[in-house]
Amino acid sequence: MPFMSFFSMYNKSFIYVFLSRLMIGALFTLQFLLASCAMDDAVSEPSPFVPTVQRQPTYEVEKVMDVVYGYGYGYHAELDSTIETALMLDIYRPTGITSPRPVYMFLHGGGFVGGAKSNENIKAMGEYFASRGWVFLSIDYRTTAHIGQDVSKLAPQEWINMALQNIEENRSAQFIAMYMAQRDAKAAMRWTMANDEQLSID
Template structure:
């Protein structure tokens, strides 16, 4: 079972603006008839002029097909380097470049473009691994049904030494040191590092989409606990958040992270997570990131989860935020379960089964 170490005295209701209690959100046809008549007339004229046997209509966009049952043999490619970041080396007692790695699960003998699902492990930003047995089982589940599934490692507090200057922006470090106990400030810094790395992994996926037959129009990010916090921030934050705050001079390894690539996340899968990282981003930079263009969201959360900063009430808060924005969100109540409810079944379906249904329905995937 995963543990999530305390970061700060986070208040679910967030009554005031401080590092400890977070934000208060608020969200916001004109018909030009004569102009439209003119436009319609022009369009009709052009269509009539072009109505010949040679007229070419736009083809329907390609929609990937996935399988209801495990169908494909799965190939696993381990320890692929997706970029570099700085981390502390105990033997050298210094900060050095550290390879960032991911594992790829892909269906064999299939060449058509595939939907992609990138997952991030939990561990409270202190530990965790892309090789977690539950994540490996999930990789097999989705790849055998037609997805390209990736599980990534990211930097944690284990990569933090005395020199923080290359790991996170000064304003983030200052906020941590001024407001938190020493052991918790390290987690706070690691939250930034993890987000920076997750975005680097997504840009790597975009840069290598053709090689791995990835359809860029069907992107899912997901995670558990700390990974769910990171997945939500990946889908909701702006493209250059968690990278622009450090310059290339401050962090030369940014040049290894495909900064020229862009992406649009379609769906987020959150297992026992929260919005704490986005809340903290708003506290430091004064900018909230939730808006009506955010990806659709599926959450699964144990109703008895009282783990600090990922309590069940956090998913209820997210459900409310999404309702206000008018975006589809779904919360699967794992009745009687606490934190890390990997083995939960609801209506005789596993978490992967429920996630499958959500992705198929909300992304409009074909199913066989």
């Protein structure tokens, strides 16, 4: 009898655990199905606050040029000196829209040697995307054109030493400009995030 009693208690415990786990599994399954239904509803009926863009030019474009997003040291040819220089960007945005818009941050190419936001093709890109509902930011950043004889303020000394000692002579300035450019890109990103409401971006 004691053995049978123990066996009966064991069976009851096993059945209790089994049913409990089965119920928990059923609840998780139900929760998953409900969540899936909710996701389907969200897809079929998008929120009015979700930014939308157009395939065709739809909006007039407002342009704000040469907005200062930060400062960095650079060579000034007229002064023949390395001084603090304003870093600028251009804003292209659709007019007549108050809801938050998607933002397109564009940094021109040029291998850290050249390039500028004033390029006509880049201006055309700004017009293209802004007319379809985007806020387009065209970023200028420092290149080798901003490097003079004094490079001490342009990058950490370790970076400068590596550029001067381990990089080919005709590429050392490009290597230093690489550091400057990535710093400027981060500054532009911080400026954009700090001014998201003013820019009406999502």
